[in-house]
Amino acid sequence: MNTVSLGMGAESVYFAQPYNIDAVGFYFTDLADYQDKAAKAVDRFGFPVEEFELQYIDGDYAELFNALSVSQASLADWFELVDEIDDVDDRYVIACHLAGLGVAVGEIAGQWDDYWLYRDSAADYAAELVADCYELPQQLEYYIDYERMGRDMVLNGDIVEIERELILIGG
Structure with a gap:
């Protein structure tokens, strides 16, 4: 299993679970890794696997990942958000709060300057x-x-x- 180091000292590992019961899922650490493995994923009959449930396996961002209900459609936005959160602890807390309010993953980064922590x-x-x-x-x-x-x-x-x-x- 490969891991990637994030700025907060976290190592995040994800799992893509196919909805196709005849296919095997895979672990990934970043968007390029996911895209590469998803493109190669086939079921036991050789048909391509197109849909996956994404799971957060290990790292410091599990609460945010689950609150945002990250899916294949929002995975690219998720990794952009993680890059912006790195090295700024306050941003993680603010992002969790915004996710709890229902703000979409792609809109959170645009609201950093509207909040601060005391x-x-x-x-x-x-x-x-x-x-x-x-x-x-x-x-x-x-x-x-x-x-x-x-x-x-x-x-x-x-x-x-x-x-x-x-x-x-x-x-």
Whole structure:
């Protein structure tokens, strides 16, 4: 089994399972590898195999691959997306969020600049936002409930809490 190294240190391996029960599937690591092996795939009677179910076998992008329901039709877009995600950890988190919203694999890369990640709590984001936007007297700051303000921002959909102390902003 061959693997290809990605920028995140991941090695991704995929499997193409033929819908034809008389054919044997194959492992692949990139688009060229898939296209080469798919072109040579035949069933036990010598007929070409045309349709495959694609499966993510090993690597760091399984969640995104499954959320996007990558198929033969979107495989080229998938590998372009993976190239753009490499070396930028935030992009993977943003891509998973967008995939969960139903954004197509070919449209995700066009939305990178619309989102960013904030690595702290919603309350800390609310406090930073208030400090950046307003010049409050120090005596008044003690009366602002940043915990509640951050929670309200999450509940209103202004920000998305991906996990504890990881907030997605934008959209």
